[in-house]
Amino acid sequence: MICEIISVGTELLLGNIINTNAQYLSQKISELGFDVYYHSVVGDNMERLIEQIKLSRSRADIIITTGGLGPTDDDITKSGLCSALGIDLVLHKESLEKINSYFSKTGKEMPDINIRQAYIPSGGKIIENNNGSAPGVIYEDKKNIFILLPGPPGEMKPMFDKNVFPYLKDKSNSIIESKTLKVVGIGESSLQVMLQDLLDNQTNPTIALYAKVGEVHVRVTAKTDKKSEADYIINKMIERIKDILGDNIYGYDDDTLEGTINKLLKKNKKSIAIAESCTGGLVSDRLTNISGASDSYINGIVSYNNEAKIKILRVKEDTINKHGAVSKETAAEMAAGVKDISKTDIGLSITGIAGPDGGTAEKPIGLCYIGLAFKNDVYTYEFYFNGNRIKIKSNASTKALDILRRFLINLP
Amino acid sequence: MICEIISVGTELLLGNIINTNAQYLSQKISELGFDVYYHSVVGDNMERLIEQIKLSRSRADIIITTGGLGPTDDDITKSGLCSALGIDLVLHKESLEKINSYFSKTGKEMPDINIRQAYIPSGGKIIENNNGSAPGVIYEDKKNIFILLPGPPGEMKPMFDKNVFPYLKDKSNSIIESKTLKVVGIGESSLQVMLQDLLDNQTNPTIALYAKVGEVHVRVTAKTDKKSEADYIINKMIERIKDILGDNIYGYDDDTLEGTINKLLKKNKKSIAIAESCTGGLVSDRLTNISGASDSYINGIVSYNNEAKIKILRVKEDTINKHGAVSKETAAEMAAGVKDISKTDIGLSITGIAGPDGGTAEKPIGLCYIGLAFKNDVYTYEFYFNGNRIKIKSNASTKALDILRRFLINLP
Secondary structure (H helix, E strand, O other): OEEEEEEEOHHHHOOOOOOHHHHHHHHHHHHOOOEEEEEEEEOOOHHHHHHHHHHHHHHOOEEEEEOOOOOOOOOOHHHHHHHHHOOOEEEOHHHHHHHHHHHHHOOOOOOHHHHHHHEEEOOOEEEOOOOOOOOEEEEEOOOOEEEEEOOOHHHHHHHHHHHHHHHHHOOOOOEEEEEEEEEEOOOHHHHHHHOHHHHHOOOOOEEEEEEEOOEEEEEEEEEEOOHHHHHHHHHHHHHHHHHHHHHHEEEEOOOOHHHHHHHHHHHOOOOEEEEEOOOOOHHHHHHOOOOOHHHOEEEEEEEOOHHHHHHOOOOOHHHHHHHOOOOHHHHHHHHHHHHHHHOOOEEEEEEEOOOOOOOOOOOOOOEEEEEEEEOOEEEEEEEEOOOOHHHHHHHHHHHHHHHHHHHHHOOO | OEEEEEEEOHHHHOOOOOOHHHHHHHHHHHHOOOEEEEEEEEOOOHHHHHHHHHHHHHHOOEEEEEOOOOOOOOOOHHHHHHHHHOOOEEEOHHHHHHHHHHHHHOOOOOOHHHHHHHEEEOOOEEEOOOOOOOOEEEEEOOOOEEEEEOOOHHHHHHHHHHHHHHHHHOOOOOEEEEEEEEEEOOOHHHHHHHOHHHHHOOOOOEEEEEEEOOEEEEEEEEEEOOHHHHHHHHHHHHHHHHHHHHHHEEEEOOOOHHHHHHHHHHHOOOOEEEEEOOOOOHHHHHHOOOOOHHHOEEEEEEEOOHHHHHHOOOOOHHHHHHHOOOOHHHHHHHHHHHHHHHOOOEEEEEEEOOOOOOOOOOOOOOEEEEEEEEOOEEEEEEEEOOOOHHHHHHHHHHHHHHHHHHHHHOOO
């Protein structure tokens, strides 16, 4: 089957936003074993949208649109499809109720213009939106399947994954299965070198590396006509990769580094408290993104100035005066201090220079110390991170979480 | 003039890479005052590329392609253009010498296949590539201008900026200027209703609304032939919008909510400490993303369990027992507590239920209390947020920051 992606939105044509949706959908469609021959972007212009839909339907089987499902006059995807196909827009009462309740939950009244979001092409099926007010639509006619998705990636992606992917999978003849290994602690180029032999000789399954923020994903994909066979060849390849990468693999598929740590803390019945300086709360934020985090995450301190480090975390004034707030000695006392005041099993700390100011020749921007306190021991680590303030915060938080993960795997 | 961008490359259709080139070119073309009506992505397939070029030339004046100028069999953009227009590919001797010297500079011999890169459409002009071996091409016929650029952004962008932008600027009569107002605290639909009159009657400048996570952006764009006139009509419209939206506007263009707050704290010489429960450190993380945050941000406490609230923040045990950890009473004591222990001017607190567990009929998932302590007063606020755990955390953090911003604007 041939797929085509139409992204609707003048903001794409003005370059205000980047078309992440087209990339995401392309990856998923490729996983399904379908071909994508064209992406198109068209603005919020009825005439050109209709032209584009007519063109796309003449050369593809499945047409996926993103954007233009909002409540405003600019949002024309549904009416554009109706005009192109000569069908009507009709009110879908259940959707109207859902949109109403979406607003009333937040104590607001639904603005009248949101009624537009409850109109769908006659004969179409609604795709639920759990992250916004615009429902998606699937419309099938004799020639094509049209799938209308919202533009915000935070709504589009979960909607596609939950409802559209399984729907399209039913229409695919060949089985494409894939499993993603998630790797932290080694960069993409080193990973490439470590896996060179496997990468050079790949046929089925194929292996692809994807560099992500602070981690790398290795995707193993098999194309067969039986699920059992696909699973077999994927698992065989994964065993070979595991032999090479070992503990650098923190999880699979939907696993997150934070989620893996949450599981390890629960499995080992350990509680944790975090003391952060340069990362400013990011480590705590990431750990508490996991539901059920409160079973092991107890407390976090963002001690941004020295007084907070001394008064709350009980770092010795003398230590800061002698070695500085960014030093392995301060990191050690921060970790021990937060563990003690929070009465947890583990204390994890980070102190560093996120920039753009505050760097010196001796202690440059990007220098970070991480401390881990457990029982009567404190371990400290020194790292340099590249990039701007946001990137340094992000990489430092990942490194601290990875140190914690490796510690929990090999608990003394 | 109407422009169209064709990105050539199967790796885009597979989702292996994201189309940053189309965004970059769109921004630049918009600056030049030209319109972009379509982006297209087509794979390394001769038949489909020729179809695309024929279609694009029928509906646009200027066609810019990226990609497909490399030395391998996959690189078909130049021959595709020649086939579509019925012209010949001819050897450009100077380019051959340049490509040769590009290789010899790195101590390598030019591989034979790179000779292909020295062939250009007959009558075309070469655009120098200082960052790679593939030269670009400008080809003009009676109807269109074709501009062929390399795919790697590190080669495409400098080539466009240095040679193509000035070339196109000579062809432009008008100037396009725009300014973006950043709005927080009202949703896209309500904003549309508030601005309905202006939106209905827009001509020049135009007004567009963009929903972002937790905020909405209003972009005002003017098209004129003099910069001073563009500035004048934009500023006049912005004054009208400001009259309607008032303090709901937190900034312009590159401003962020966190950055605005940082400026307000400095301007008012106020220091702040944050006590978070359900947002898990996200408010602190966001505030400390701003360089120079340490001048006013002192300390953050992520008090995830009751003991941390009681021991560190000095929330009364009785308050938690009587009203619950998620209550306006607890939020108030958290805000006052974190202010006192951190010796700051302001204490800001959040406590709520981020889900997916922990909701009850009385206190459902998404319920949040925000507290703000200043001098001897404590203000509390109640909100309900929709969505999953991550979205609730995000929206609650934005709301807390917005409450702080509005408080700082109208400081008692």
